[in-house]
Amino acid sequence: MTAKSKKQVVDAKFFLVLVDESEELHQALYYACIRAKSAGLRVALLYVIAPAEFAHWAGVGALMREEARDMAEEKMRVHADYVQDLTGQPPIMYIREGKVVEEVISLMNEEDSIISLVLGAETESDSAGPVISYLAGRGIGQCRATVVIVPGNLSDEQIDVLV
Numbered sequence: 001m002t003a004k005s006k007k008q009v010v011d012a013k014f015f016l017v018l019v020d021e022s023e024e025l026h027q028a029l030y031y032a033c034i035r036a037k038s039a040g041l042r043v044a045l046l047y048v049i050a051p052a053e054f055a056h057w058a059g060v061g062a063l064m065r066e067e068a069r070d071m072a073e074e075k076m077r078v079h080a081d082y083v084q085d086l087t088g089q090p091p092i093m094y095i096r097e098g099k100v101v102e103e104v105i106s107l108m109n110e111e112d113s114i115i116s117l118v119l120g121a122e123t124e125s126d127s128a129g130p131v132i133s134y135l136a137g138r139g140i141g142q143c144r145a146t147v148v149i150v151p152g153n154l155s156d157e158q159i160d161v162l163v
Contacts, residue, residue: 014042014092016114016145018104018131019079024120024152027159029079031150032118033086034163043083044092044114047072048103069095101134105142116146123153 015032019025029043036043049068072095083091096103108114119135121128128136128149135147150159 012042012092013113013115014044015148016044016046016108016111016117018100018117018119019045019047019075020100022120022122022129022152024122024129024150025079026120027150027152027154028118028120029082030086030156031148031159031163032116033083034159035118037087038163041115042089042092043087044094044111045076045079045083046094046096046104046107047076048100049095049097051097051099065097068097101131101139104131105139108143108145114145116148117143118148118150120152121149123151 015036017025017029017032019029032043035041049065049072076093076095080091080093083089094107096107098106104117108117119129119132121132127133132149135143140147154162
């Protein structure tokens, strides 16, 4: 990659999508990809690994972190292929360890290129999800980018109409 193309990747504006185990990830990712492609922007993926519980056994904790990292990288590869297929560009990828809400807020405040956080909302329960619940309350004031919440019960065709 040339110095110019590296700078273009760094300077590119992008939509950030939190990669998790939720069913509504598909809607958030699809929306971000279609929106990014139509606006000539990029998609970034964030996967947050929960901190290891076995801190008092250093070897066990290190092994658990390594396994969690491998799983995160595999999950990201699958979603990166999907982003590449929809947008024609590979996503920017972040893997962090910590509490999900804290890491999302931290990345949004560190990375000036994020123009929007795109989240999928649960529609089958009383809660839209922990990150959305936090942001809908006191957390939104900590964000310096917009937050887009995509209902988890929308079809791709319905999302196409929105974008």
